[in-house]
Amino acid sequence: MKILSANQLKEADQVTLENQQISSLDLMERAASQVFNSIHQKLKGAPILIHVFCGIGNNGGDGLVISRLLLEHGYTVKTYIVNFSEHRSPEFLDNYDRLKSMSKEWPIQLRSEEDFPKIARQDMVIDAIFGIGLNRPMVSWVVDLVKHINEARCFTLGVDVPSGLYSDKAPDDPNAVIVASTTVTFQSPKMVFFLPQTGKYTENFEVIDIGLDKDFLHQVNPQALLFHKREISTLYKPRPKFSHKGTYGHAVIIGGSYGKIGSTILASKAALRIGAGLVSAYVPECGYIPLQTSNPEVMVITDGEKNITTIDISISHNAIGIGMGLGTSDQTTTAFIKFLEQNKSPLVIDADAINILAKNDNYKELIPENAILTPHPKELERLVGSWEHDFEKIEKAKAFSKKYHCILIIKGAYSIVVAGNNLYVNSTGNQGMATAGSGDVLTGVITGLIAQGYDPLQASIFGTYLHGRAGDIGASKKGYESLIAGDLITNLGNAYVDLFKREATKPEN
Numbered sequence: 018m019k020i021l022s023a024n025q026l027k028e029a030d031q032v033t034l035e036n037q038q039i040s041s042l043d044l045m046e047r048a049a050s051q052v053f054n055s056i057h058q059k060l061k062g063a064p065i066l067i068h069v070f071c072g073i074g075n076n077g078g079d080g081l082v083i084s085r086l087l088l089e090h091g092y093t094v095k096t097y098i099v100n101f102s103e104h105r106s107p108e109f110l111d112n113y114d115r116l117k118s119m120s121k122e123w124p125i126q127l128r129s130e131e132d133f134p135k136i137a138r139q140d141m142v143i144d145a146i147f148g149i150g151l152n153r154p155m156v157s158w159v160v161d162l163v164k165h166i167n168e169a170r171c172f173t174l175g176v177d178v179p180s181g182l183y184s185d186k187a188p189d190d191p192n193a194v195i196v197a198s199t200t201v202t203f204q205s206p207k208m209v210f211f212l213p214q215t216g217k218y219t220e221n222f223e224v225i226d227i228g229l230d231k232d233f234l235h236q237v238n239p240q241a242l243l244f245h246k247r248e249i250s251t252l253y254k255p256r257p258k259f260s261h262k263g264t265y266g267h268a269v270i271i272g273g274s275y276g277k278i279g280s281t282i283l284a285s286k287a288a289l290r291i292g293a294g295l296v297s298a299y300v301p302e303c304g305y306i307p308l309q310t311s312n313p314e315v316m317v318i319t320d321g322e323k324n325i326t327t328i329d330i331s332i333s334h335n336a337i338g339i340g341m342g343l344g345t346s347d348q349t350t351t352a353f354i355k356f357l358e359q360n361k362s363p364l365v366i367d368a369d370a371i372n373i374l375a376k377n378d379n380y381k382e383l384i385p386e387n388a389i390l391t392p393h394p395k396e397l398e399r400l401v402g403s404w405e406h407d408f409e410k411i412e413k414a415k416a417f418s419k420k421y422h423c424i425l426i427i428k429g430a431y432s433i434v435v436a437g438n439n440l441y442v443n444s445t446g447n448q449g450m451a452t453a454g455s456g457d458v459l460t461g462v463i464t465g466l467i468a469q470g471y472d473p474l475q476a477s478i479f480g481t482y483l484h485g486r487a488g489d490i491g492a493s494k495k496g497y498e499s500l501i502a503g504d505l506i507t508n509l510g511n512a513y514v515d516l517f518k519r520e521a522t523k524p525e526n
């Protein structure tokens with residue numbers, strides 16, 4: 018699914034009006050009716066008080082249409098106009114008149130704190146104050162209104178985006194944004210939903226198709242792509258019946274140091290479970306017995322006593338995952354840099370291998386083309402430098418990816434695969450996966466996929482999805498708190514099986 022920017026959506030709007038020969042008022046009616054339908058389906062006429070807060074632009078116009086439709090269907094509604102500007106949009110004005118003409122109760126004008134209504138915990142709020150048009154800080158009384166709404170802690174539905182969010186940067190004041198229980202958004206999910214600083218303002222979101230011009234949507238180069246099962250399952254490579262372990266490649270996992278051998282156990286097991294034909298682990302001596310005992314299917318090569326001192330892989334192989342538990346001692350650093358100078362294999366670079374690269378710009382020049390780096394936020398910061406907000410982080414990651422011709426996977430609630438200017442947002446995973454070893458499993462998964470013949474970009478997108486899905490299946494059985502990295506490995510098979518499971522259709526009522 019394409020994630021479009023605010024400007025692209027505005028352009029799509031214009032193209033649609035021209036090509037479909039409709040007015041922007043028609044489009045607003047179409048969009049807002051769908052929001053109403055979504056609310057009506059859930060509330061089914063429930064006699065709760067619904068407060069609709071409308072700005073004076075088109076987001077406010079949507080709010081007015083929703084108010085009208087709610088009233089027409091017998092809901093108890095109070096509509097407020099948040100007068101933050103005198104420049105009311107024509108569509109707002111039109112819908113304002115329509116609402117006034119059909120209801121005895123006219124919208125209530127808000128101009129300062131004295132006008133704020135009481136909102137009870139059991140009421141519902143519809144937030145149509147600002148949409149994608151916010152372009153400067155809100156005046157202080159509107160900030161106070163946002164805080165007043167949030168304090169009510171009632172079910173709050175954001176129209177298009179929670180008010181107070183910009184579409185391309187962090188909010189000015191983290192408390193000046195509506196905290197929505199859900200957001201019903203038009204045509205395309207918004208990038209802000211996927212980034213830690215801004216995604217926290219909506220618990221859920223629902224994308225509704227408002228029928229924008231199909232050709233435009235098809236040809237537009239999106240801000241990012243969001244991957245769901247439908248798109249992901251097309252990446253799957255079926256296994257031929259007449260195949261053998263050599264068909265599925267040899268993955269090598271290099272890492273571990275005294276006390277951190279578990280990381281290589283997890284990564285090599287994950288590479289096997291994702292389907293690599295053969296897996297070898299290259300670890301210091303102290304890892305030999307733990308690995309052979311816990312992973313009998315994995316072959317083990319050793320070097321050094323407590324940490325790796327040289328990396329010399331003479332066996333033939335198809336992909337290497339390196340860095341988990343490796344340490345950054347001088348000896349290991351030298352070994353890793355020498356290895357990079359000679360290496361010809363596809364690489365997945367994780368954890369301490371990233372930390373070593375971050376030490377010196379000359380080291381970064383050795384990153385092979387199409388290598389995949391899987392940093393967590395702190396490792397990313399060491400690699401690309403600090404950022405002020407998440408959008409800047411993404412720009413820095415893109416610049417790094419372009420400069421070194423590599424792929425970055427920014428791990429997080431929604432992991433983002435960065436390949437040059439292209440962004441791929443993962444839709445699976447959960448907070449239970451914030452646990453030790455989760456990243457080691459991801460490295461093993463991606464290495465195992467490349468060994469089987471997936472290209473690095475496919476392996477990054479597919480692997481991140483399967484890893485997250487395994488976490489979701491694991492969490493559904495164990496809960497978030499009890500989920501550990503080993504459970505992710507256990508559920509990789511279920512994640513594969515789930516790819517081809519049809520969604521249960523909801524019973525009609």
Ligand SMILES: NC(=O)C1=CN([C@@H]2O[C@H](COP(=O)(O)OP(=O)(O)OC[C@H]3O[C@@H](n4cnc5c(N)ncnc54)[C@H](OP(=O)(O)O)[C@@H]3O)[C@@H](O)[C@H]2O)[C@H](O)CC1
Nearest residue numbers: 030045074075076147148149150151152153154155177203
């Ligand atoms: N294609 C679609 O997706 C459709 C979207 N719709 C809805 O339209 C909004 C976007 O509407 P827009 O009128 O462009 O913007 P807003 O309603 O978010 O904001 C209104 C105007 O307010 C001004 N502004 C911005 N920031 C501030 C501020 N801090 N204080 C005061 N005023 C502010 C700004 O205008 P200026 O000229 O003053 O800069 C905004 O334009 C979208 O989110 C959807 O809800 C359509 O209904 C259907 C199609």
Ligand SMILES: [K+]
Nearest residue numbers: 144147176178
């Ligand atoms: K809104």
